[in-house]
Amino acid sequence: MKEVVKEILFDSKQIEDCCTRLAKEIDRDYAEKTPLLVGLLKGSVPFMADLIKRIETDITIDFMGVSSYVGTESSGEVTIVKDLEISVKGLDIIIVEDIIDTGRTIKAVRDCLLRRGANSVKVVTLLDKPERRVVTLIPDYNGFVIPNVFVIGYGIDFNQKYRNLPYVGVMKEEYYQ
Ligand code: IMP
Numbered sequence: 001m002k003e004v005v006k007e008i009l010f011d012s013k014q015i016e017d018c019c020t021r022l023a024k025e026i027d028r029d030y031a032e033k034t035p036l037l038v039g040l041l042k043g044s045v046p047f048m049a050d051l052i053k054r055i056e057t058d059i060t061i062d063f064m065g066v067s068s069y070v071g072t073e074s075s076g077e078v079t080i081v082k083d084l085e086i087s088v089k090g091l092d093i094i095i096v097e098d099i100i101d102t103g104r105t106i107k108a109v110r111d112c113l114l115r116r117g118a119n120s121v122k123v124v125t126l127l128d129k130p131e132r133r134v135v136t137l138i139p140d141y142n143g144f145v146i147p148n149v150f151v152i153g154y155g156i157d158f159n160q161k162y163r164n165l166p167y168v169g170v171m172k173e174e175y176y177q
């Protein structure tokens with residue numbers, strides 16, 4: 001285990017099982033459709049990869065880069081730093097996110113995709129930290145609900161590091177305070 005990690009919350013087996021469950025939920029709801037899964041860079045990359053391999057219904061994928069975080073605090077401002085390659089008009093979209101905290105990022109992306117004419121926009125997240133929510137947002141597909149702790153690993157970073165850990169762990173407070 002990395003020195004900065006206090007405790008492992010979810011190991012790779014638990015995450016894989018979770019992806020299987022979420023993929024089944026998506027298959028059930030989108031059997032007759034071909035949804036576009038939009039992964040939010042960079043945190044969603046491992047989750048996106050594990051999730052899509054388990055989805056059986058036809059899908060397409062694309063990525064969007066949005067930034068809202070500096071260090072451990074959400075700035076509240078959401079900026080698109082990399083946009084989608086295709087028009088979303090009329091498409092059924094599932095936003096793929098690593099973790100929902102205040103909810104501002106997902107709300108901003110969802111509103112943007114709806115404004116651009118998406119037919120529907122749902123949200124799948126690996127982790128949900130509902131205690132810190134400042135906007136009304138309930139993910140349609142939710143991996144794990146976690147308490148208000150700062151986590152790293154499996155795509156989730158602290159100052160861009162630790163995304164490559166194969167598990168989700170709680171970061172020791174002394175490393176970010
Ligand atoms: P929100 O807009 O506050 O919901 O922020 C969501 C984004 O904040 C996520 O995509 C992560 O990039 C980041 N984030 C939220 N919680 C954590 C955490 O515990 N560790 C690392 N990044 C986090």
Ligand code: MG
Nearest residue numbers: 040041043098
């Ligand atoms: Mg993120």
